[in-house]
Amino acid sequence: xxxxxxxxxxxxxxxxxxxxxxxxxxxxxxxxxxxxxxxxxxxxxxxxxxxxxxxxxxxxxxxxxxxxxxxxxxxxxxxxxxxxxxxxxxxxxxxxxxxxxxxxxxxxxxxxxxxxxxxxxxxxxxxxxxxxxxxxxxxxxxxxxxxxxxxxxxxxxxxxxxxxxxxxxxxxxxxxxxxxxxxxxxxxxxxxxxxxxxxxxxxxxxxxxxxxxxxxxxxxxxxxxxxxxxxxxxxxxxxxxxxxxxxxxxxxxxxxxxxxxxxxxxxxxxxxxxxxxxxxxxxxx
Amino acid sequence: xxxxxxxxxxxxxxxxxxxxxxxxxxxxxxxxxxxxxxxxxxxxxxxxxxxxxxxxxxxxxxxxxxxxxxxxxxxxxxxxxxxxxxxxxxxxxxxxxxxxxxxxxxxxxxxxxxxxxxxxxxxxxxxxxxxxxxxxxxxxxxxxxxxxxxxxxxxxxxxxxxxxxxxxxxxxxxxxxxxxxxxxxxxxxxxxxxxxxxxxxxxxxxxxxxxxxxxxxxxxxxxxxxxxxxxxxxxxxxxxxxxxxxxxxxxxxxxxxxxxxxxxxxxxxxxxxxxxxx
Numbered sequence: 001x002x003x004x005x006x007x008x009x010x011x012x013x014x015x016x017x018x019x020x021x022x023x024x025x026x027x028x029x030x031x032x033x034x035x036x037x038x039x040x041x042x043x044x045x046x047x048x049x050x051x052x053x054x055x056x057x058x059x060x061x062x063x064x065x066x067x068x069x070x071x072x073x074x075x076x077x078x079x080x081x082x083x084x085x086x087x088x089x090x091x092x093x094x095x096x097x098x099x100x101x102x103x104x105x106x107x108x109x110x111x112x113x114x115x116x117x118x119x120x121x122x123x124x125x126x127x128x129x130x131x132x133x134x135x136x137x138x139x140x141x142x143x144x145x146x147x148x149x150x151x152x153x154x155x156x157x158x159x160x161x162x163x164x165x166x167x168x169x170x171x172x173x174x175x176x177x178x179x180x181x182x183x184x185x186x187x188x189x190x191x192x193x194x195x196x197x198x199x200x201x202x203x204x205x206x207x208x209x210x211x212x213x214x215x216x217x218x219x220x221x222x223x224x225x226x227x228x229x230x231x232x233x234x235x236x237x238x239x240x241x242x243x244x245x246x247x248x249x250x251x252x253x254x255x256x257x258x259x260x261x262x263x264x265x266x267x268x269x270x271x272x273x274x275x276x277x278x279x280x281x282x283x284x285x
Numbered sequence: 286x287x288x289x290x291x292x293x294x295x296x297x298x299x300x301x302x303x304x305x306x307x308x309x310x311x312x313x314x315x316x317x318x319x320x321x322x323x324x325x326x327x328x329x330x331x332x333x334x335x336x337x338x339x340x341x342x343x344x345x346x347x348x349x350x351x352x353x354x355x356x357x358x359x360x361x362x363x364x365x366x367x368x369x370x371x372x373x374x375x376x377x378x379x380x381x382x383x384x385x386x387x388x389x390x391x392x393x394x395x396x397x398x399x400x401x402x403x404x405x406x407x408x409x410x411x412x413x414x415x416x417x418x419x420x421x422x423x424x425x426x427x428x429x430x431x432x433x434x435x436x437x438x439x440x441x442x443x444x445x446x447x448x449x450x451x452x453x454x455x456x457x458x459x460x461x462x463x464x465x466x467x468x469x470x471x472x473x474x475x476x477x478x479x480x481x482x483x484x485x486x487x488x489x490x491x492x493x494x495x496x497x498x499x500x501x502x503x504x505x506x507x508x509x510x511x512x513x514x515x516x517x518x519x520x521x522x523x524x525x526x527x528x529x530x531x532x533x534x535x536x537x538x539x540x541x542x543x544x545x546x547x548x549x550x551x552x553x554x555x556x557x558x559x560x561x562x563x
Contacts, residue, residue: 033379036372040433040514047429047438054428090328097324100317136540138507140419144524145532149345150338154328228419231511232521235328242511245423261415 061254070251078255084237088263090154091236094229095222098158102165102222103215106131109166110173111199116185117177128174135167139225143234154235161222161229172214173207180206209278216271216278223267227260349533359531363519367538370515371546373433373508374501377440381448382494384441389452396456396478406449413446418504422513433514440501440508447497455489456482491557495550502546506539 036042062070070077078084111117113127139160146156184202193201230238237260244252293300324330354360390396392406421439429435464481472480509517516535523532 029379032375036376039369039372040376040437042376042434042437046434050429054425057424057427093320093324093328097321097328097330100321132544133540136503136543137536138503140507140510141520141536141539144510144521145345146338146342148524149342150334155330155334155338158328158330224415224417228417231419241420242423245420245427257416257420261412264415265411 060250061257064251070254077251078259080252080255084240084256084259087237087240088259091226091230091238092223092263092267094154094158094236095161095219095226098161098226099165099215099219099222101158101162102218103169103211105162105166106169106173107211109170110177111203113170113174114177116180116182117199117203127170131167131170131174133167134163135171137164139164140229140232143229144232147233152233152235157226157229157234157236160234161225164225165218165222169214169218173211176207176210176214177203213275213278216275220264220267220271224264227264345529348529351530352534352537353530354534355528355531363516363531363535363538366509366516366519367506367542369433370505370509370517370539371502371542373436373440373515374498374505376437377444377505378494378498378501380437380441381444381497382490385445385448385452386490388445388449389456390478392449392453393456395459395461396482407453410446410449410453413442414450415446416443418443418508419511422508422511426512431512431514436505436508436513436515439513440505443504444497444501448493451493452486452490455486455493459485488557492554495554495557499543499547499550502543503539506543 064070064073064076066076068076109127109131112123113131115121115124118124118127142160142163143156146159150156150159180203184206185198188198188202226236226238227241228238230236230240231242233239237256241253241256241260244256354363388406388410391398391402392410394403397403397406418439421442422435425435425438425442429438459482463485464477467477467481468474505515506520507515507517509515509519510521512518516539520532520535523529523535
C-alpha cells in the first residue's frame with residue numbers, strides 16, 4: 001500500500017513539475033507576444049476595420065473592368081496571355097538555369113564540406129560556413145546587390161538563385177555524402193585510385209539519386225523564388241505582377257496570380273512524380 | 286577458361302561497353318544541357334556581361350569592407366529594425382500556428398468531417414503556399430497600409446499554408462491505437478482527439494513551429510523590400526543610396542540574428558522532443 005502511495009505522490013510531483021514548466025513557458029511566450037504586438041503595431045481593431053478592405057480587394061480582383069465575374073469571360077481575363085506566358089516561360093527558364101548552376105556549385109563544394117571526404121578540418125569548417133552564408137542571406141538580397149552590378153534583367157536573378165541554391169543544396173549534399181557506406185571508398189583507395197576516382201566510382205553511385213531528388217525539390221522552390229525576383233528588377237514575371245498590383249489593374253492581378261499558382265502546382269506534381277521514381281529506383285536496386 | 290573470361294561471363298552487365306544500357310541517361314543529360322544552353326541564349330547571358338558584372342561586383346564588395354554602421358544613432362535604428370523583424374516573425378508564426386491547428390484536423394484524413402471538407406482544406410493550403418510571401422505582403426499593404434502589421438499578416442498567410450500541410454500530415458501519421466483505446470472505453474470523438482492524438486502530436490508540432498520560426502525570420506527580413514516593415518526596407522534603401530559599408534553591416538546583422546535564432550530553436554527543439562527527431 002505504502003509503495004502505491006509513494007508512486008502516486010511521485011507521479012503527482014512529476015506532473016506538477018511538468019505543468020510548472022509548461023506554465024512558465026507559456027508566460028514567457030505571452031510576454032514575448034505582447035511585446036511583439038506592441039513593436040509591430042499589431043492592432044486587432046485595425047484588422048477588423050480593414051478586413052472589409054481585404055474582402056473587397058478579393059472581390060475587385062475577381063471582377064473584370066466591365067463588372068462581370070472573371071471566369072465568365074476568360075478571353076478578356078487573360079487578354080495578355082501571350083506576353084504573360086512568355087514571361088512565365090522566362091521565369092521557369094531562370095529557375096532552371098539557376099538551379100542547374102547552383103547544383104553544380106553544390107556538387108563541387110559538398111565533398112569539401114563532408115568530414116569523410118576531406119581530411120582537413122579547416123577546409124570542412126570554412127566550406128560549411130561559406131555554404132551557410134550563401135543560404136542564410138535571402139536570394140532577393142543577393143538579387144538586390146547583383147542588379148546594381150550586372151544591371152537589370154534575368155542575369156542577376158539567375159546568379160542570386162544559383163548562389164542561394166549552392167548554399168542550400170551544398171548542405172544537403174554534404175549530409176548525404178557523410179552518410180555513405182565507406183567500404184567502396186576504401187576499395188578504390190586500396191586499388192590505388194585517386195581522389196577523383198574515389199568520388200566518381202565510390203561516392204557518386206551511392207548518392208546520385210538523392211542528389212537529383214534534392215535538386216528537383218530545389219527547382220520547385222526556385223520557381224516560386226524566380227516569380228518574385230522581378231520585384232527588385234531581376235527578371236521574370238515578378239516585375240509585371242508588381243506593376244499591375246501597384247497600378248490597381250485588378251483583373252490582371254488575379255490572372256497573373258492564377259497563372260503563377262497553376263504553374264507552381266504543375267511543377268510540384270511533375271517533380272514529385274520524378275522524385276518518387278528516383279528514390280524508388282534507389283530502394284529497388 | 287581464363288579467370289577473366291569467367292568473370293566476364295558471370296558479370297556480363299559490368300563488362301559491357303559503358304554506353305550500353307545508358308542511352309536514356311545520356312539522352313536526359315543531353316536534353317538538360319541543351320535546355321541550359323537555350324536558357325543562356327534566350328535570357329541574353331553573355332560572357333562579356335558576366336565579366337563586366339563581376340568586375341563591378343568586386344568593386345562593390347571592396348567598398349563594403351569594413352562593415353560599419355556609421356553613427357551610434359544609426360546602429361540603434363538598425364538594431365530596432367532587426368528587433369521589429371524578429372517580432373514580425375514571432376507573431377506571424379504564432380498566428381499561423383494557432384489558425385492551422387484546428388484547420389489541420391479538418392485537412393487530415395483520419396480526423397476530418399468528410400472528404401469534401403478535407404479536399405477543400407488541402408487545396409486552400411496549397412493555394413496559400415503557392416502565393417509567395419512578397420505577394421501576400423503587397424496584398425496586405427493594400428488592406429492595412431504600409432508597416433510591420435502588413436508583414437505580420439503576410440507571414441501568417443503563407444505560413445498557414447505550410448503549417449496546415451505539415452500539421453495534417455503529422456495528424457495522419459499519428460498512431461491509431463490510443464484512439465481505439467479511448468473509443469473502446471466509451472470516450473467521445475473529442476476525447477479521442479484530446480487524449481489519443483494530441484499527446485503524440487504536440488512535440489512534432491512544436492518542433493515544426495520552432496523550425497519555421499527560424500526560416501520566418503529570414504522571410505521577415507526581406508518583406509520590407511516591398512514596404513511591409515522590418516529590416517528589408519533599410520536594406521533596399523541602402524542599395525539605392527549606395528551606402529555599401531552600412532549595407533554589409535545590416536547583412537551581417539541579419540546573418541548573425543538568423544544563426545542565433547537557429548541555435549536557440551535547435552536547443553529548444555532538443556529539450557522538447559529529445560534527440561530522436563533531430
